[in-house]
Amino acid sequence: MSAEHSRLDARLARVRAVLADEGLDALALAPSDNLRHSTGFSPLADERFCALLLTADAEALVVPELNADQAAAALPEIEQLRFKDQDGPTAALQAALAKLDGGSVASIAVDPEMRADALLALRDCAPDVRLVSAAPVMRRLRETKQADEIEAIRRAAAVADRAMAAAVGACRPGVSENDVAAAVLAAFRAAGADEPWVSVCSGPNGAFPHHEHSERVLRDGEPIVVDLGARLGDYHSDMTRMVHLGEPSARYREVHEIVERASQAALRAATVGATCGDVDRAARDVISDAGYGERFLHRTGHGLGLSLHEAPWIMAGDEHVLGDGAVFSIEPGIYLPDEFGVRLEEIVVLTPSGAQIVSGLDRAVAVVAT
Ligand code: ZN
Ligand code: ZN
DSSP: OOHHHHHHHHHHHHHHHHHHHTTOSEEEEOTTHHHHHHHSOOOOOSSSOOEEEEESSOEEEEEEHHHHHHHHHHOTTSEEEEEOTTTOSHHHHHHHHHHHHTTOOOEEEEOTTSOHHHHHHHHHHOTTSEEEEOHHHHHHHHHSOOHHHHHHHHHHHHHHHHHHHHHHHHOOTTOBHHHHHHHHHHHHHHTTOEEEEEEEEEGGGGGSTTOOOOSOBOOTTOEEEEEEEEEETTEEOOEEEEEEESSOOHHHHHHHHHHHHHHHHHHHHOOTTOBHHHHHHHHHHHHHHTTOGGGOOSOSEEEOSSSSSEEEEEOTTOOOBOOTTOEEEEOOEEEETTTEEEEOBEEEEEETTEEEEOOOSOOSOEEEOO
16 A cells, blocks of 8 residues: 555545544535545546545545546546546436445535535435535534644745745835735745735725735835735745835824734634634724724634635634634734725644744834835
C-alpha cells in the first residue's frame, strides 16, 4: 500500500466516523473544498455533474469522461462511473447509487457547495432518499486543523505579510488604488501564491467594507484600508492593515485606537471553550461602549483554511464552542460614511494557551511620510 493510498484511507476513515456519528448513511460531495479536504483532490467544478458518493463501506466517483483520467491519476483507489457529455450523468449516477446502497440508503448528506442542477439530478435519481445538508459533517471535519494544515496556513500568512509590506511601499500621494493593488498582486505572484486578491480603500472608500480598488488617486492626509490574501498551495491568507499618508489626525488616531482595543479584547476572549458569540461580543462591546456600535457593520470574523471563508463564524449569538486547532479571523472595523474606515484583521490559531496570531506584522497604522 502506497503512502498516498494509506493517507486517503485515513482521510476517508475520518469522514466515515463523523458521518456515522451524525447518523447519516451516505455523503455526496461535489467538486469543492469539501471534496478536496476529504480526498486531497477536487476536479474542476463546472456545469457537468460530478460527485463522490460514499457510504460506510464503499465509495464511487461519478465523473464526466473529460475529467475522469485526471481524477483516476489523483485518486486511483476510487472506483469511477464515467459518462459522456452526450449521454448525461443519469445512468452513471443510478449505477453508483445501486452499487453503494443495495437499496438500503435512507439519507444522503449533500455537499452544501453542490450546484442546484446537480442536486436536482441526485434527487431525481434517488426520489425516496432523504437529502440533508452535509454542512455539519464537513464543519466537524474541517474546523479543527491538523498540524500540517496549521503549518500551511502559517506559510501562507508569511507571504501575505510580504504582500502587505509591498502595499505600504506603494502607497504615496498621486498613485491610484489600482496601482497599489498591482503592487500587491505582483508580490503575491512573485512568492508563488495563487488567486491573489486585494482591497485598497482610500479616504472615504474606506467606509465601504467591500470596496475593491479603483482609479481613485491617494491624497496626502488620508487613511487607506488594505485587506489582502491569496492561496499558497491549498491554504489561504487574509489580513487587513491601515496605512496613512502623512500624520494622522486626532480623530483618526481615536478611531484606530478603539478598533485596536476591540481586536485585543477579542484576542483575549478567543480561548478553547469560548463560543463564537463570546469572541464577537468582546470586540463589539468595546466599539459599542465607544459610541460606534452602529458603525461596526459586520461579524467579527470567519474561519479560514482550504476556503477563504469557512466555519467557524465569529458572530453575535453563535453558540458554537471553539476548540483547539480552530483557525479564524478577528477583524473588527468602524466605517464612517464620507470620512474613512478602520479595520484591523488577524488570523489566529486557537491553542490551549490562547489565540496565536499567524502574522508577524503589528497592527499600528503604517504612516507614510509625504
Ligand atoms: Zn477576513
Ligand atoms: Zn480580509
